Amino acid sequence: MTLEGTTTRRTVISGIGATGLGLALSGPLAAAQDATPAATPAGGTPPVVGGSLTVYCGRNEELIGSLIPNIEAVTGVTLDVRFGNTAELAAQILEEGDNTPAGLYFGQDAGALGALAAAGSFAPLPANILDQVSPEFRSTDGLWVGVSGRARVLVYNTAVTDPDTLPASIVDLPTAELSGPIGWAPSNASFQSFVTALRVAEGEDAARAWLQAMIDAGAVTYEGNGALLQATGSQEIAVGLVNHYYLYETLAENPDLTIANYYFPDGDLGSLINVAGVGMIANSGQEEQAQAVISYLLGTEAQTYFSQETTEYPLAAGIEAVDTLPPLANLQQPDIDLSDLADLEGTLALLTELGLI
């Protein structure tokens, strides 16, 4: 790539970053035709480093795929992206050991990031990357950094449930008066991260008691968040414990469903904010590329994308969440260190003991 070409493409792309706040980035190249050039890049512009990088991406291709050409254009890094399930890709990196082709892991759960960090798969990230994200959304050891936030919520059906009747704390959910059963997905990673948080914050016995109360209340097990949204929409269940952004996916697909998110107020554990984040694989020989891509992901353009397109909470570059979401600042993050959520083993032992997984 010539220097001239590089400059042109970068200018165009940063133009998208400045003017494209309301644009759908899913058609980035079409949008680029109309973008005003010469806008000043906001946030730290990642360096152009060239080379190639293999990314193991536990996030959906549909959500991340359209970012890839932009990342390549801005950083000059050729990406080889392998999509898969967040946990399965983590297991794959562990099985591959030192021979993993991956240079960057992009997972959608702090637990998976923590597990890889604990296994020594990640190299520490430099301070200039870490400092872009508030400390509660990155690893205390600097081994991974959150890129976007996702809140735990209770999804309910507006046709049959008045949100004012929903409990103020998730602890009271099992005894709440509801129009039908509660749905949950104990095998879902985000739910397990919540249980880990409950154990860390309230202690092992309180966590067990809550889970048992949920079982006694007849909580219905589903495979995942998507199934819970559908089941709430069809009134198979009254409420479901899910991540906040599934609502927008589900409504985009089926606008007639009368479903909405309920956020447990006042820093309740039920509204724990988990992250999708990245870790740089140690000794991959692709560290420079990995850092350039992480810088891009934390920059204005990508953070705007996560805000607008995936309806998540941006965690860097001063970008705000879309206004249909309660602002991140109003959502008091419970007093939990996401790095502590790596202790999934204890959570799994508990869930297993109770016969939930």
Add this chain to the structure above:
Amino acid sequence: MIPATPSTATDGRPAAAGEPDWLAGRWRVQSPFTVGLWALAALTITLVLIPPAYLLMRALQAGDGLWPLVFRERTVVVIGNTILLAVSVGIGGIVLAVPLAWLTTRTDLPLRRVWQVLAPLPLVIPSYAGALAVIGMLGPRGLLQGWLEPLGVDRLPDLYGFPFAAITLILFTYPYIYLPARAALLGLDASQEEAALSLGRGRLRALFGVTLPQLRPAVGAGTLLAVLYAMSDFGVVTLMRYDVLTRVIYTQYRSAFDRTLASALAVILIGLALVILFGEFRMRRRAAFYRVGTGAARQPRPVPLGRWRWPAFAFCILVAVAALGVPILTLVWWMISGTSALSNLENLPGAIGGSLTLALLAAVATTLAALPISILGVRRGGRVADLFDRLSYVGWAVPGIALALAFVFIGARYLPGLYQTMPLLIVAMAIRHLAQSVGASRAALLQVSPRLEDAARTLGRHPLGALRAVTLPLAWPGIATGALLVAITVLKELPMTLLLAPTGFGTIATEIWTATGAGQYGRAATAAVVLIMLTVIPTLLLNGRTGSRTRH
């Protein structure tokens, strides 16, 4: 030495005159051809044993903390559930498949040709999609409930758990039994049944006394496939919330990042599968299934069903509605109601190409790997050949994710040049699907008399030439059925494709997975419909071939 009598050749292998049967194939001087077959079979079986060996290694790596977790009460319950589900799927599958196979090949069933086309088709529906369809249709608040709402039905009974899991698996795996049963029925010599009839047996007694017993190898092989599939399937049991070994194994892999308990449970699952495999082998009556007389095999005349004609027709309609109508209607419903149905289709052509390439290569590789094993099993026999035959099923019993991670481990550490390339993916696919090909080709070879091959050899043919000129053409419908089964199953495969395919390689299955993950059920349904249409074509081709072929 006990002189061999012709009756010792009962399991389809020729016994050399003057030597005891058990010696045949062991110490006799082997031709280079036979040695080559043994070498190929041994190589394949070695590859098959790599994943179980890896899983055992992983399980043994765990400290003492593992064993209380493995041998807890819940594991016992889960093993019990696994056995219950496996047995139910086996019995249920036979009850659906054998009557269907007989009705569509041997009777004057109305619209027989149509049913021949429809009966194997549920196989093309990914069981995961089938499960979603069954829930969407028959769930407590599914489509059926919606239709019944005006009648005051506001909730259907909750069938989650064993009933839904068993119903779904039976509906979408019975073709594993139907296809070999039909191929065997087409390969049968009608004169035996006619002889029974001429000796005064009634139609029913001739059917149960002569015809059905001859289907045993084919039905046994097919039932094994259905049962082991039920044991290794993850999608259905998860969606139906039924607690079996695979569900626990997947949950461990997906959430624990600790692969030791998952591996230990997978080893238990393989153990269970081996018990079933060797149990079926012992139960199998050793008998010859080829014709020995002079003259040509006869095509049977259709059996008149009489007053049973319309009840049989109703039975076919019921199966077709449940196993094809419900899922296809549900998929179409999602396509119509989902806003994403016709969006993001630009990946689809590439995905179709990827699926076809993978299915074709995997079907060819699996068939080539399976033939030495089934030929040795049928023609040479002996303990080693029998053992090979049984072990060839192991890959089919291992949950896909466990098999995939075994190959990740081997590939990344010892075969870096092959890791995440097509060749290694094809090898892994061949190991996973070997059972389908071995089962189908074995049943087909059993129906070809070794004397035909011997005759070709006395006429100067090389063993390989005799095999190619005589045996393989005669056994071709069965071998092709096996290849078709492999192709169809590979088209639906997901976990191994995700972990082992070259980066950037997509199939329709990964496309469905991506769409589902993004909540785009309409788009997922569109891709699923494309997948189904794609698999219908080879199924129809095969039907035409087996239906019109003149038998010898």
